Amino acid sequence: MKKFLNKPEQFVNEMLEGIYLAHPDKLKYVNDDLRCLVSADSKKGKVGISTGGGSGHLPLFLGYVGDGMIDGCSVGGVFQSPSADQMFEVTKAIDQGAGVLYIYGNYGGDIMNFDMAAEMADMEDIKVLQVVAGEDVASSPKGEEHKRRGVAGIFFVYKIAGAAADKMLSLEEVKRLADKAAANVRTMGVALSPCIVPEIGKPSFTIEEGQMEIGMGIHGEPGIDKGPLKTADETAQILVDKIVKDLPFEKGDEVAVLVNGLGATPKEELYVIYRKVSEILKSAGISVFHVFVGEIATSMEMAGLSLSLLKLDDELKELLSKPVDTPFYKQFQL
Amino acid sequence: MEKLVISDIRIILEKLKDVMVENRDYLIEIDGIMGDSDLGLTMSAAFTAASDLAVDYSDDDIGSLLSKAGMAMAKAAPSTMGTLMGTGFMRGGKALKGKSEIGLQDLYLFWDAFMTGLLDRGKAKIGDKTINDSLYPAVLVLKEESDSNSELYSAFQNALKAAEEGVEKATAMQAQFGKAAYYGEKSRGKIDPGSIVGKLLIEVFTDYFKKQ
Numbered sequence: 001m002k003k004f005l006n007k008p009e010q011f012v013n014e015m016l017e018g019i020y021l022a023h024p025d026k027l028k029y030v031n032d033d034l035r036c037l038v039s040a041d042s043k044k045g046k047v048g049i050s051t052g053g054g055s056g057h058l059p060l061f062l063g064y065v066g067d068g069m070i071d072g073c074s075v076g077g078v079f080q081s082p083s084a085d086q087m088f089e090v091t092k093a094i095d096q097g098a099g100v101l102y103i104y105g106n107y108g109g110d111i112m113n114f115d116m117a118a119e120m121a122d123m124e125d126i127k128v129l130q131v132v133a134g135e136d137v138a139s140s141p142k143g144e145e146h147k148r149r150g151v152a153g154i155f156f157v158y159k160i161a162g163a164a165a166d167k168m169l170s171l172e173e174v175k176r177l178a179d180k181a182a183a184n185v186r187t188m189g190v191a192l193s194p195c196i197v198p199e200i201g202k203p204s205f206t207i208e209e210g211q212m213e214i215g216m217g218i219h220g221e222p223g224i225d226k227g228p229l230k231t232a233d234e235t236a237q238i239l240v241d242k243i244v245k246d247l248p249f250e251k252g253d254e255v256a257v258l259v260n261g262l263g264a265t266p267k268e269e270l271y272v273i274y275r276k277v278s279e280i281l282k283s284a285g286i287s288v289f290h291v292f293v294g295e296i297a298t299s300m301e302m303a304g305l306s307l308s309l310l311k312l313d314d315e316l317k318e319l320l321s322k323p324v325d326t327p328f329y330k331q332f333q334l
Numbered sequence: 335m336e337k338l339v340i341s342d343i344r345i346i347l348e349k350l351k352d353v354m355v356e357n358r359d360y361l362i363e364i365d366g367i368m369g370d371s372d373l374g375l376t377m378s379a380a381f382t383a384a385s386d387l388a389v390d391y392s393d394d395d396i397g398s399l400l401s402k403a404g405m406a407m408a409k410a411a412p413s414t415m416g417t418l419m420g421t422g423f424m425r426g427g428k429a430l431k432g433k434s435e436i437g438l439q440d441l442y443l444f445w446d447a448f449m450t451g452l453l454d455r456g457k458a459k460i461g462d463k464t465i466n467d468s469l470y471p472a473v474l475v476l477k478e479e480s481d482s483n484s485e486l487y488s489a490f491q492n493a494l495k496a497a498e499e500g501v502e503k504a505t506a507m508q509a510q511f512g513k514a515a516y517y518g519e520k521s522r523g524k525i526d527p528g529s530i531v532g533k534l535l536i537e538v539f540t541d542y543f544k545k546q
């Protein structure tokens with residue numbers, strides 16, 4: 001293992017200390033706990049949006065706390081859920097009287113703790129609704145969408161919900177729009193090399209030289225096909241085919257595209273992939289409204305990428321276009 | 335005794351703490367066989383927090399005390415079983431909200447809501463070799479006893495017997511949930527530490543009624 005570390009067990013807290021020092025005007029923490037991160041700004045009467053999950057995926061999850069996206073994030077150890085109590089503290093801090101929406105990925109530990117936090121919030125009369133994002137088409141077949149893992153596509157759910165909350169819509173309405181985004185996004189990933197959890201110190205799985213694993217999750221969950229490395233065009237074709245068939249995306253549809261790097265893959269390669277993605281979508285009669293290329297949801301130093309497509313309508317398009325200003329992501333009006 | 339008031343609940347919470355602290359090393363040992371051996375620590379931490387909270391609680395609302403005890407547990411022990419205990423007490427407490435005196439029927443309502451909370455939150459099913467497999471049979475017995483207006487102590491004696499049988503049955507089961515599930519067939523014959531916690535909960539209540 002070669003990483004910039006002091007003590008592995010201090011990895012998450014030292015990362016957070018760095019983040020607070022770098023963005024003192026944007027982020028702060030509550031309850032004396034570095035892992036209860038909230039936006040330094042607040043708007044009376046706005047629905048609060050809270051997320052959370054394990055560390056090791058920056059910019060996910062905490063990187064999207066800021067103007068136009070989400071308001072708070074509870075931060076777990078690497079690939080570990082934060083506690084219900086941390087989620088509850090964040091909930092209390094971001095509630096502006098209009099209730100709080102939880103948006104998080106479909107993982108057992110996170111579900112249990114967010115459910116618990118919602119129950120704790122209920123005891124203090126804070127209204128909480130939840131959206132569980134799960135859109136990885138490789139993680140479970142069609143018909144069993146509820147079992148799918150949440151990966152990079154949650155970015156779109158944050159974006160839509162954040163813009164909706166900024167319009168001062170009600171909690172129910174923000175949830176409806178977040179649900180709509182979650183229902184219309186599909187993702188699939190491919191990995192070339194494993195990642196290392198600092199406290200473990202070595203990879204927990206291997207992908208041999210010359211091999212790739214299609215459909216691998218962002219914690220190294222097994223994919224659907226392990227085989228010889230394919231070309232960029234072949235890889236793009238596999239990802240687009242599977243995603244397009246799943247929703248399905250059809251001729252005449254308009255989409256937003258997200259090509260996400262998993263940590264060690266250079267942006268150059270992401271654009272090589274997008275070149276082919278664009279060509280395939282064009283020939284399928286699917287038009288592209290906007291393209292996001294970069295690191296959105298990573299898996300430490302894993303090499304690989306994921307592709308997400310979000311099917312748009314007028315309502316989603318308007319919200320997707322609104323500006324964002326967070327420490328990790330900025331967007332002008334599209 | 336057939337009716338409990340707030341001071342009884344305070345003592346029961348203290349006894350629960352004592353029992354979990356006494357069983358700390360035993361729970362660590364049996365959890366270490368197929369789990370991550372933190373159960374003894376988390377149960378001690380959870381019930382110590384609940385008992386400390388009860389000492390400072392000055393109102394006479396039994397439901398509110400039990401709910402708050404659940405919150406305190408979840409905060410003090412953010413592990414799976416800590417969260418499950420927290421959920422159980424919060425749900426059970428909610429079922430008794432506003433009551434300053436409770437009897438067998440209320441206690442059944444408490445345990446029924448507790449059990450529903452465990453099933454909702456934990457997502458494990460009956461027969462998966464978890465705490466559910468000792469607690470659920472006990473709650474079924476409490477329902478029967480409550481329906482037939484039994485005496486408190488004898489009702490809980492029967493519930494405890496069902497919980498003990500549940501521990502035995504869970505021991506024979508193949509684990510379907512959590513880390514123990516990785517052991518597959520090899521998990522048969524090994525005690526499920528969660529089922530022991532379920533039995534201990536009912537045991538503390540039963541013992542308290544005996545002493546009165």
